Amino acid sequence: MKFIGIVGTNAKKSYNRMLLQFMQKHFSDQAEIEILELKNVPMFNESKDQSNSPIIQEFNQKIEDADGVIIATPEHNHSIPAALKSIIEWLSFNLHPFDGKAVMIVGASYSVQGSSRAQLHLRQILDAPGVNASVMPGSEFLLGKAQEAFDENGDLKDNRTIDFLDSCFAKFEKFSDIIAQMNIPEDITYEPGTFKVTAVGHNGDLPMEVTLSDDRIEKIDIDTSSETQGIADVAFKRIPQEIIDGQTLNVDVVSGASITSNGVIDGVAKAVKMAGANPDILKKRKKSAGPNKQNVVEYNTDVVVVGAGGAGLTAAARVIQDGSKAIVVEKFPAVGGNTVRAGGPMNAADPEWQNKFQEIPGERHTLKEIMEIDESTIDSDYLADFQALKKQIAEYLQENEDKKAYLFDSKLLHRIQTYLGGKRTDLNGNKIYGQYDLVKVLTDHALESVKWLEDIGVKFDKTQVTMPVGALWRRGHKPLGSQGFAFIEALKKFVESHGSEIITDTAVKQLIIEDGKVCGVIARSSDGKKVIVHAKAVILASGGFGANTKMLKQYNTYWSNIDDNIKTTNSPAITGDGIRLGVSAGAKLVGMGFSQMMPVSDPETGELFSGLQVPPQNFVMVNQKGKRFVNEYGSRDELTKAAIDNGSLFYLIADDKIKKTAYNTSQAQIDKQVEQGTLYRDDTLEGLAKQLGMDPEVFVDTINKYNSYVDNGEDPEFHKSAFDLKVKVAPFYATPRKAAVHHTMGGLKIDTKAHVINEKGEIIQGLYAAGEVAGGIHAGNRLGGNSLSDIFTFGRIAANNALEDM
Amino acid sequence: MKLVGIVGTNSTESTNRRLLQYMQQRYGKKVELKICEIVDIPVFDEPEDKTAPKAVQVLSEAIKNSDGVIFATPEYDHSVTAALKNTIEWLSYTTRPLINKPVMIIGASHGSLGTSRAQAHLRQILEAPELKALVMPNVEFLLGRSLQAFDDDGKLVYEDKVKELDKDFNEFISFVELTEKLTVNSKFFEENQKFSWDQVANGEDM
Numbered sequence A: 001m002k003f004i005g006i007v008g009t010n011a012k013k014s015y016n017r018m019l020l021q022f023m024q025k026h027f028s029d030q031a032e033i034e035i036l037e038l039k040n041v042p043m044f045n046e047s048k049d050q051s052n053s054p055i056i057q058e059f060n061q062k063i064e065d066a067d068g069v070i071i072a073t074p075e076h077n078h079s080i081p082a083a084l085k086s087i088i089e090w091l092s093f094n095l096h097p098f099d100g101k102a103v104m105i106v107g108a109s110y111s112v113q114g115s116s117r118a119q120l121h122l123r124q125i126l127d128a129p130g131v132n133a134s135v136m137p138g139s140e141f142l143l144g145k146a147q148e149a150f151d152e153n154g155d156l157k158d159n160r161t162i163d164f165l166d167s168c169f170a171k172f173e174k175f176s177d178i179i180a181q182m183n184i185p186e187d188i189t190y191e192p193g194t195f196k197v198t199a200v201g202h203n204g205d206l207p208m209e210v211t212l213s214d215d216r217i218e219k220i221d222i223d224t225s226s227e228t229q230g231i232a233d234v235a236f237k238r239i240p241q242e243i244i245d246g247q248t249l250n251v252d253v254v255s256g257a258s259i260t261s262n263g264v265i266d267g268v269a270k271a272v273k274m275a276g277a278n279p280d281i282l283k284k285r286k287k288s289a290g291p292n293k294q295n296v297v298e299y300n301t302d303v304v305v306v307g308a309g310g311a312g313l314t315a316a317a318r319v320i321q322d323g324s325k326a327i328v329v330e331k332f333p334a335v336g337g338n339t340v341r342a343g344g345p346m347n348a349a350d351p352e353w354q355n356k357f358q359e360i361p362g363e364r365h366t367l368k369e370i371m372e373i374d375e376s377t378i379d380s381d382y383l384a385d386f387q388a389l390k391k392q393i394a395e396y397l398q399e400n401e402d403k404k405a406y407l408f409d410s411k412l413l414h415r416i417q418t419y420l421g422g423k424r425t426d427l428n429g430n431k432i433y434g435q436y437d438l439v440k441v442l443t444d445h446a447l448e449s450v451k452w453l454e455d456i457g458v459k460f461d462k463t464q465v466t467m468p469v470g471a472l473w474r475r476g477h478k479p480l481g482s483q484g485f486a487f488i489e490a491l492k493k494f495v496e497s498h499g500s501e502i503i504t505d506t507a508v509k510q511l512i513i514e515d516g517k518v519c520g521v522i523a524r525s526s527d528g529k530k531v532i533v534h535a536k537a538v539i540l541a542s543g544g545f546g547a548n549t550k551m552l553k554q555y556n557t558y559w560s561n562i563d564d565n566i567k568t569t570n571s572p573a574i575t576g577d578g579i580r581l582g583v584s585a586g587a588k589l590v591g592m593g594f595s596q597m598m599p600v601s602d603p604e605t606g607e608l609f610s611g612l613q614v615p616p617q618n619f620v621m622v623n624q625k626g627k628r629f630v631n632e633y634g635s636r637d638e639l640t641k642a643a644i645d646n647g648s649l650f651y652l653i654a655d656d657k658i659k660k661t662a663y664n665t666s667q668a669q670i671d672k673q674v675e676q677g678t679l680y681r682d683d684t685l686e687g688l689a690k691q692l693g694m695d696p697e698v699f700v701d702t703i704n705k706y707n708s709y710v711d712n713g714e715d716p717e718f719h720k721s722a723f724d725l726k727v728k729v730a731p732f733y734a735t736p737r738k739a740a741v742h743h744t745m746g747g748l749k750i751d752t753k754a755h756v757i758n759e760k761g762e763i764i765q766g767l768y769a770a771g772e773v774a775g776g777i778h779a780g781n782r783l784g785g786n787s788l789s790d791i792f793t794f795g796r797i798a799a800n801n802a803l804e805d806m
Numbered sequence B: 001m002k003l004v005g006i007v008g009t010n011s012t013e014s015t016n017r018r019l020l021q022y023m024q025q026r027y028g029k030k031v032e033l034k035i036c037e038i039v040d041i042p043v044f045d046e047p048e049d050k051t052a053p054k055a056v057q058v059l060s061e062a063i064k065n066s067d068g069v070i071f072a073t074p075e076y077d078h079s080v081t082a083a084l085k086n087t088i089e090w091l092s093y094t095t096r097p098l099i100n101k102p103v104m105i106i107g108a109s110h111g112s113l114g115t116s117r118a119q120a121h122l123r124q125i126l127e128a129p130e131l132k133a134l135v136m137p138n139v140e141f142l143l144g145r146s147l148q149a150f151d152d153d154g155k156l157v158y159e160d161k162v163k164e165l166d167k168d169f170n171e172f173i174s175f176v177e178l179t180e181k182l183t184v185n186s187k188f189f190e191e192n193q194k195f196s197w198d199q200v201a202n203g204e205d206m
């Protein structure tokens, strides 16, 4: 993290400066703190604007770029120093870098009560609308008797003071994180149309007409006949102009015409609401940068890719490998989409490698169950493969009848499991399963994708084969380094180092279609620039729509209910943009009613990797009464449905050994979460039960039974089919969980060459789709680890065919 | 009676200045109201020699020679302007002319809320030990919508506000007269002129 520290005085000697310097040193392993001085800041003067002077610009830029600001304020005359007030005024006048920024206040002063009055004033000041900082509540760090507090090295002497500073700072890091999340720009979609509203004017009602397209405020017409001429005229011209230029409701009112200004803003807000969108999103947006910055940038390339997630970067990399040119347009400031969030390994049957591992309890049972499936339940397109698989399994079982065997796998098993895992019936009785030709391509080429990724620079951990959460078999190829990020890091490096441009902060809004052929995109950057990319082919790789609750609800046919405030594991960027773009070119949609919930998500944030998230063979799930309630090895929606039936909130139980199998965490993180109360730990099972408000007897009995099932390799209660560790080594842990939206299986209809198919069943020329934006493969349920195989396989296929069709 | 009115901003356009000018106009027969500006006061940076620059000395003299001070303060970001705070820091650090001086706080703002938060801050600031002004209690004159408040002749157009100002101003006159009797030869005064934050630093905490 990167913080800015402001010394709240311009004096030569300052204990507040010493305090910041101490923090800079003391926290250097956790965060970078750059200290800014007020010495050269001119006195604020409204009539002598110096916002563009280098010193004010430096403060502005550095604060904008920082994750948070720490202000160390002395107390002068019961308030903050004028010098500090002056910089805040500069930064609340024409510039607003503090807007939404996380701020921590500390203070040193001579007297014992420290700088409490100044801190209180500063809080009020930072809360003013022009400043609008997000000041961390509570945790006042006041250093009294500052002249005695430091030793000759400038270090704080008192350990308790340091401890308190540590805890304030830890809180601030978390606080900055949360604030940063809140500041991620939210997307907005309107019901297009012209809306008639009336706003309050100076002399009564102001009739207005606001025209909205699906993502823009296009026009604002105001009937000004009732308003007095003069100053209000400026408001009628300037305010609508600024609203449209910046697509924002965060505009400065015209001085002297504040009522009319606010009237116009309120009127547009009303129209936005009528169009089904939330005007607060527009109020939180940046101010318009002015019309002169509204320029248009044009590019020409071979292939333009929409979205810099796994599928998009893969497609771009393939285009480059071919010697052609690619441009990737990415909505967010950072690349990676949902792919960086992926924490599991990627599926690919690689028997040569898997056969080196031993089978684990339960796996043979799973194979036997497949053998016993009634063939009449297998859809005819899969039947031949199913029968061939049965033969393979029979041979394996026979070969290893009385001995512990190696781990079995084959492309056929992967294919049939993808098919079986995706088979679902929705609330209307409609059956769905994965489209055979697509599933075949996926399972036939997944291993090739692993090898291709190795060429790009991804390194895999060959020493273990795991089963991702929500998968059915151990065939996960796990990259070294942090999972999803490892793929994106390598791909991004490859794409950028080979001269391809990734244009970030820019959302594609429209396809350019000429004579029925897609030949480019029109995008808009977050600062209002129009970006036009002309290309011979467009690859949509913008992910699914898991973060678009409205769209989920609109198409849902699977869940009995989706809450308006349901959490999601997805990046907030994943709002179905590519699906809308495809539809605008006539694309057919498939399987849109089916979405996947992640049963094991953080109840507060939707996050997957909080607490102890372990491989499913180590899941021990108990409900709020302390009883198991489901086969923990079941599919995601079995788990979700069971969780909903058990009151939504449930716990994952772990002991010290199971803890060690958790993904993406560290002991420090675990300790922090226990301290924050988002993870429970106890030295005894009874104690843990008490912390969770369960009957200890019931809970201990549940765990004892579970342990005995692990010993016997069989679970007579819920038929959990694979086990690993027992729950027996203290300390014990409980991670609270709830279901959150995780994946959308539906999307654009594609063929095996990743062409997007229209309603008539024809190829849409020039348009390709890969990854979660496309539908048809995972059908009613996507297996854990199959998405990564999907995006890296179809990302390559889309690029290959785009190049071939040229 | 001699009063000083301090314009709490360095801006060339100020409705607080207009408010003081209006008071000068309206009460000019009763009292002598001298309007002081703070625009020339340099940036305060705790100079070691503790001497007041020229502009601070001039202002300080005017305050010393007056019977009472009226602060007309804008509100910037929920508090007083940096420019006014800067002026007060100079006064508290060098000449301390405000000790035991009767003070009235008024404020004009463009919005309808008035300057209540800035006035509350100013009150707390003026009560700090090295300032120890005698701020008139219970009176808070807030002029909202101040851009529309004055006509071309500089007259206050809101009638209710004119009445309120008359009442508050008369009360201030009485307050000045009353405190004059109370504070002659006050010991309090000397102690405070000696007060220094260094004392606190040396362990003589209050």
Ligand SMILES: Cc1cc2nc3c(=O)[nH]c(=O)nc-3n(C[C@H](O)[C@H](O)[C@H](O)COP(=O)(O)OP(=O)(O)OC[C@H]3O[C@@H](n4cnc5c(N)ncnc54)[C@H](O)[C@@H]3O)c2cc1C
Pocket: A306, A307, A308, A309, A310, A311, A312, A329, A330, A331, A332, A335, A336, A337, A338, A339, A340, A341, A342, A343, A344, A345, A346, A468, A506, A507, A508, A509, A541, A542, A543, A544, A569, A570, A571, A573, A574, A575, A577, A578, A608, A742, A743, A770, A771, A772, A773, A784, A785, A786, A787, A788, A789, A791
């Ligand atoms: C928490 C989590 C864990 C997961 N774990 C696994 C796992 O272990 N194994 C597995 O196989 N799958 C996993 N998945 C699913 C998998 O990560 C995704 O399905 C997959 O990454 C989707 O890849 P993608 O390239 O299609 O889209 P994404 O990676 O989501 O990328 C889409 C990109 O498009 C951008 N974009 C969107 N709209 C626009 C626009 N209008 N203009 C420009 N850019 C746009 C987005 O900002 C984003 O960067 C997980 C998902 C989540 C959320």
Ligand SMILES: Cc1cc2nc3c(=O)[nH]c(=O)nc-3n(C[C@H](O)[C@H](O)[C@H](O)COP(=O)(O)O)c2cc1C
Pocket: A009, A011, A013, A014, A015, A016, A017, A073, A074, A075, A076, A077, A078, A079, A108, A109, A110, A111, A114, A115, A146, B046, B089, B092, B093, B128, B197
């Ligand atoms: C003009 C002036 C006014 C002061 N007013 C206060 C005050 O109101 N309260 C207080 O605790 N300290 C006050 N002090 C002393 C401060 O404790 C001291 O200057 C500062 O807070 C210590 O931090 P620093 O040395 O890092 O600036 C004042 C100092 C100056 C120069």
